[in-house]
Structure formats: C-alpha cells, structure tokens
Amino acid sequence: MLKGRHLIDPMDFSVEEIDSILDLADKIVENPEKYAHACDGKLMATLFYEPSTRTRFSFEAAMLRLGGKVIGFSEPNSSSVAKGESVADTIRTISCYADIAVMRHPKEGAPKVASLYSEIPLINAGDGGHQHPTQTLTDLLTIRSVKKTLSNLTIGLCGDLKFGRTVHSLIKSMSRYENNKFLLISPKELKVPDYIRKEVLEKKNIEFKEVERIEEVIDTLDILYVTRVQRERFFNEEDYVRLKDSYILDMKKMKMAKEDMIVMHPLPRVNEIAYEVDSDKRAYYFKQAKYGMFVRMALIMKLLG
C-alpha cells in the first residue's frame, strides 16, 4: 500500500511497489480520459525553493489532468521562506491546507527533513545534486514501455556521472532488476561517486565498466542515457572544452549503435545531443518528458489512495 507514504529516495519503494506505479501509468497512457476525475476535490502544494519549469509543470499538469487543484510557490522569495521560515514549519503549515505536497530544494536532504514533519504524502522533486526519484520513475516507465522489460539490458550512462542525480537514482533502481549491465561513460573528473560504485555496483556484483569515450561501447548498448557535462563543475575551461566535445552525440556516432538502441536524456539538453539526432526514431527524450507526466499522475493517485 502506497497510500499516505512519502517518496524521497527511489529506494523508498520496493520493486513491486514501483512496478504497480508503472502498471497504473501504462493504463493512464492508454486511456487518460478515464482518470480525468480521479483526484476531484484534492489539492496539491508545489513547494519549489529553486526555479524549475519541466518538473513543476509536469507535476501541475499531472494533478490538473486528474481533476485536482494546485497551490504553491515557484521561488522562495514569494513565500514565508523569505522571512526565515524553516522547512519543518512550512510543511507543517502546508499539511493543514493540502492533501499532497511536492518539494524541490537546492539543499540535499531537505525533502527528507520535511517528510519527518509532514502530515501529508511528500514527493521529492529534486534536492541539489542528490536525488530525483520521479525522474527515475519517468526513466523506468520510458524504458519499460519501449523495451517491454527492465531486465537484461545494457545501459550506457554518459556525461556528468558525478553530480548527475538522475544517474545515481537510475543506477540504484535498475540495479534491482535482473542481469542489467552498466557502461559508465565520463571524463575522469566526473566519474560516479564511490558510494554508487562500491555500495551499489560492486556490493551487488553487478557488471559494469568505466570508459571515457562513447565510441568504445555504443555498439553494445540497449539504452544510451545522456546527461549534460556541466561547465560550472570544471576548474579549467580548457578541460571543459576538450571534454564536452567528446560527448556530442551526433548521427555519425548513432550509425555505430544498434537499430533498437534508445537515446534518453533528463533534459534540458544543451549541446550534448546534436539536433540532427532528434528526428532519429531512437531518440526518446521528448517522449520521455511525456511519460514523466503520466507516471506522476500514477504516483499522485497511489499516494492519495
């Protein structure tokens, strides 16, 4: 039962619970009109302590499509946070008004703190470079919809694997399904954190390999998950320029890939995927965004019971 629960870390839910959300999302994708009144009379609070368009709109669209209503703030300066209100007090107050809350915060662990004080289900919509569990649900629904399975896949993760919270959450989640392999493509400076390598991959004896070039592995992949190499993480501009060029996915590289490989990206894209790839049938990043709304509809319904 997911009613009344919080989603802070993708590992908060069991594989069976995740599968039940994805199953409901599939049903919504097939017939969204059927769920147009599923949340009539319910109110969702969006507490966005930092700017976000995609995630906030995705959540708001999800609730509105379920017949519910939305209140909230999209930057802390327009709320009592500007007066110095704590996260704990904000969520305790919001618990009096809304039925469910969604929080994005620049500080890591903020939604976890809020969940300790919340009387209503709370969803982490991203906390710093830490977790982004609903992006992971989005990724899982996309993969399952296209590949018809979440097992026996070779997944390439490319770009900023150090600070990319979506990558950390996806590795943790996909490592719970059988026989998945990971190819971690990043510059040395942006390799996955030790705790992911040691406590998730090595501990569970999961096959993985760390490489620096897409070309070395692209022909083996079922999924290529691309993330943005973040300029601000580099101390040296020359290093950034050198490295970002090696991660531009273009049609030349796509020609080396399998016919049924899919390309995913949590968005926003900057220059790591050339626009020419958008028209390739293997480009799934915009469909992925749509799946994000459907999976959030399913999640809201499950948490509200």
Next chain:
Amino acid sequence: MLTINSIKKGIVIDHIKAGCGIKIFNYLNLDKADFRVALIMNVESQKLGKKDIIKIENVIDLDYTVLGLIDPNITIDIIEDEKIKNKIKLKLPSKVVDVIKCKNPRCITSIEKYVQNVFYLVDEAKGEYRCQYCDEVHRLEEAKV
C-alpha cells in the same frame, strides 16, 4: 617515579590512543569534577607502544557512543572494591545522533540548525559514516567529534 594510586570504586578508561586522552577528559568535563580524577599520558603499552589512561574515582554516566567515536579501541573497566567488576570493549556505533556534523555545504543541516545530525556506519574498518540526509560519506578521522 610517577605514582597513581589504584581506585576503590569508579571507572578506568584504558588503551586510549596516546594524545586522545585529553579529548575524552574534556568531553567528559572532568576538569570540573569534585572527585579524584587522573589523566595519565604516554604510558608505555605493549599493544599500542604508548597510550593514555583516565582514572575516575566515582561512578559517572558515560556516553559509550561518543567514546567509541573518539577511539573505538579503548576499554572501560568498572572498578568495585579495587577490582575490575566489568570490562567493556567499545566499538563504532551503528547510528550516531548529534555528535558529528555533516561537512557537506550542500546538506540541509548546513542551514536548518534544528535538524539533528544523524549518521549511519557504512564501513567499520575504514570508520566511515553516511549522513542520513545527503548521503555524504565522512571518515571519522576527518569528522569533528
């Protein structure tokens, strides 16, 4: 010759890594004690080479979690009638609340001061703890106790 008398009833904190005795002495506020206390530093030790010892002529409450964090190799001897009645071997606690602070500047505990610092032991051999909120791993030797 330095002579420290044995105690009749109290606690001996033994096998403290040389130099850590003062840390424990200060943590337990023993400078304010109105009973007999001895901090003996750099005692020869077969096991450690050199060690510190604290003798307390009183039965006081000890926070074994904190002592374990300062030095998990220390032993606590509970003394009654000048004899060791109980010997306690410390180890690293599995959960630590409000003893060490998260050093990650991106962690919520850096701005919300009412939030307890909670850490879980992830690697006993390396003395590594993970913050409950941000997952940052801290090596005990770098953490401030």
